[in-house]
Amino acid sequence: xxxxxxxxxxxxxxxxxxxxxxxxxxxxxxxxxxxxxxxxxxxxxxxxxxxxxxxxxxxxxxxxxxxxxxxxxxxxxxxxxxxxxxxxxxxxxxxxxxxxx
Amino acid sequence: xxxxxxxxxxxxxxxxxxxxxxxxxxxxxxxxxxxxxxxxxxxxxxxxxxxxxxxxxxxxxxxxxxxxxxxxxxxxxxxxxxxxxxxxxxxxxxxxxxxxxxxxxxxxxxxxxxxxxxxxxxxxxxxxxxxxxxxxxxxxxxxxxx
Numbered sequence: 001x002x003x004x005x006x007x008x009x010x011x012x013x014x015x016x017x018x019x020x021x022x023x024x025x026x027x028x029x030x031x032x033x034x035x036x037x038x039x040x041x042x043x044x045x046x047x048x049x050x051x052x053x054x055x056x057x058x059x060x061x062x063x064x065x066x067x068x069x070x071x072x073x074x075x076x077x078x079x080x081x082x083x084x085x086x087x088x089x090x091x092x093x094x095x096x097x098x099x100x101x
Numbered sequence: 102x103x104x105x106x107x108x109x110x111x112x113x114x115x116x117x118x119x120x121x122x123x124x125x126x127x128x129x130x131x132x133x134x135x136x137x138x139x140x141x142x143x144x145x146x147x148x149x150x151x152x153x154x155x156x157x158x159x160x161x162x163x164x165x166x167x168x169x170x171x172x173x174x175x176x177x178x179x180x181x182x183x184x185x186x187x188x189x190x191x192x193x194x195x196x197x198x199x200x201x202x203x204x205x206x207x208x209x210x211x212x213x214x215x216x217x218x219x220x221x222x223x224x225x226x227x228x229x230x231x232x233x234x235x236x237x238x239x240x241x242x243x244x245x246x247x
Contacts, residue, residue, distance in 0.1 A: 057214035057218060059218060061137070064134055064218060064222075068139075069217070073198060076184070079225055079228050082228055082229060082232050083228055086172075086236060089235065090173070090239055092239075094239070094242075
């Protein structure tokens with residue numbers, strides 16, 4: 001049974017390594033995600049972010065502009081999720097303490 | 102259960118390191134415009150500086166730095182800073198969270214977005230710090246009394 005588990009893990013590792021061989025080379029400017037037009041010939045949003053992030057928000061760090069400005073509602077949702085996590089720990093552990101007393 | 106064991110050397114080291122970690126946390130938040138960083142990472146560093154005192158000195162000493170009941174209001178204030186920034190921009194005539202419409206006179210729209218991103222990063226940092234400290238406080242509640 002243990003040999004079967006190890007064989008399964010080795011098999012999955014082999015599959016993942018084989019799949020990773022087909023990934024595009026990182027940083028290659030010819031990759032699809034760096035092109036101005038996508039495979040289906042629609043404009044790619046990322047090229048607009050790269051070209052106009054500094055002009056829109058005067059911030060050299062592109063990642064901050066995407067996180068705080070272009071996708072700010074997504075970030076607001078993340079913050080609310082973190083606050084909800086804090087409230088949930090409050091509810092769970094306060095209840096346990098009341099049971100103990 | 103193991104008794105709480107106080108070591109003056111550990112406490113002194115924690116007291117020495119904690120302010121520097123806190124300053125570095127604020128640096129990471131405010132320097133997020135120019136280098137890797139931002140609200141989430143800086144908030145985690147602020148929480149680390151608070152938790153270091155709590156781990157080294159126990160709950161009583163930790164409560165002298167930041168009281169336990171303050172965590173929840175700070176986290177809520179962080180969320181309200183973010184939401185309020187978006188709401189002010191919406192009331193001033195733009196879209197929700199469109200910082201270009203913030204009512205600060207004499208600043209052009211691109212620099213208003215710069216300021217808006219800074220404000221929301223501070224809000225995120227406060228929330229992340231308070232929630233991490235809140236999780237720790239809730240988990241160890243009652244440990245010192247046993």
